[in-house]
Amino acid sequence: MKIKVINPNTTASMTQLVAMAAQSVAGTGVLIQAAQPADGPVSIEGFYDEAMATVGLLEEIRKGEAEGVDGYVIACFGDPGLDAAREIAKGPVVGIAEAAMRTASYLATGFSVVTTLTRTVIIAEHLVDKYGVRSHCRKVRACDIAVLELDNPLSNAYATILDECKTALIQDGSAAIVLGCAGMTDLCNRLSEDLGVPVIDGVTSAVLMVESLVRLRLGTSKKGDYALPLPKPYTGKLCHLAPQVKPS
Numbered sequence: 001m002k003i004k005v006i007n008p009n010t011t012a013s014m015t016q017l018v019a020m021a022a023q024s025v026a027g028t029g030v031l032i033q034a035a036q037p038a039d040g041p042v043s044i045e046g047f048y049d050e051a052m053a054t055v056g057l058l059e060e061i062r063k064g065e066a067e068g069v070d071g072y073v074i075a076c077f078g079d080p081g082l083d084a085a086r087e088i089a090k091g092p093v094v095g096i097a098e099a100a101m102r103t104a105s106y107l108a109t110g111f112s113v114v115t116t117l118t119r120t121v122i123i124a125e126h127l128v129d130k131y132g133v134r135s136h137c138r139k140v141r142a143c144d145i146a147v148l149e150l151d152n153p154l155s156n157a158y159a160t161i162l163d164e165c166k167t168a169l170i171q172d173g174s175a176a177i178v179l180g181c182a183g184m185t186d187l188c189n190r191l192s193e194d195l196g197v198p199v200i201d202g203v204t205s206a207v208l209m210v211e212s213l214v215r216l217r218l219g220t221s222k223k224g225d226y227a228l229p230l231p232k233p234y235t236g237k238l239c240h241l242a243p244q245v246k247p248s
């Protein structure tokens with residue numbers, strides 16, 4: 001089984017971090033292929049970054065389809081391009097936000113999300129409603145650390161995130177924490193030990209969700225909303241991304 005884990009931003013160190021997390025939980029016989037677009041934002045911290053990252057993400061999905069990839073993880077907490085990716089993928093495509101939120105809902109009646117910047121809170125809020133977990137999500141919080149500052153030792157990121165998690169457990173009535181950034185994946189186990197509650201990382205949750213779906217021989221439905229895109233020409237720099245007529 002081959003699972004492609006795509007970091008939609010273009011920071012290689014974050015792709016490596018995500019790849020290590022994915023490999024740490026992947027089951028026997030599962031090959032993790034980590035990738036990032038060649039072009040696009042170095043980090044995704046808002047609607048514009050997300051939109052600009054989506055083309056590169058979909059190019060990585062297209063490459064995966066040509067290589068026979070069995071399933072995909074979108075390793076960015078906004079789950080950018082998720083529905084478009086599901087149109088072109090035969091296998092399952094799971095975003096880390098959806099995976100983490102649904103996982104948390106099995107473990108506690110209420111969870112809080114702790115993400116990076118305040119300006120991305122709205123993106124997570126939209127996903128809470130899209131995924132139907134509003135009754136479980138007590139609050140989406142930000143610790144106001146930029147995505148690329150997470151691995152800067154001088155940013156005091158761990159202590160800041162830990163404090164925000166502690167506040168969430170007290171003020172929100174939450175009993176679990178969802179980490180709202182792929183870049184937090186390596187902090188999950190330490191935070192869970194320090195907090196004494198389940199802390200859910202979307203990268204590892206999504207990898208195991210894809211693995212489970214593939215083992216169940218389940219892929220994305222090609223009937224209805226996630227049917228292949230209609231064949232048509234695309235012009236200019238995107239002409240190579242035009243939906244083709246696929247052999248049945």
Ligand code: 5HY
Binds near residue numbers: 043
């Ligand atoms: C992520 N941005 O997981 C999101 C998280 C965020 O570049 N990778 C990014 O902070 O919005």
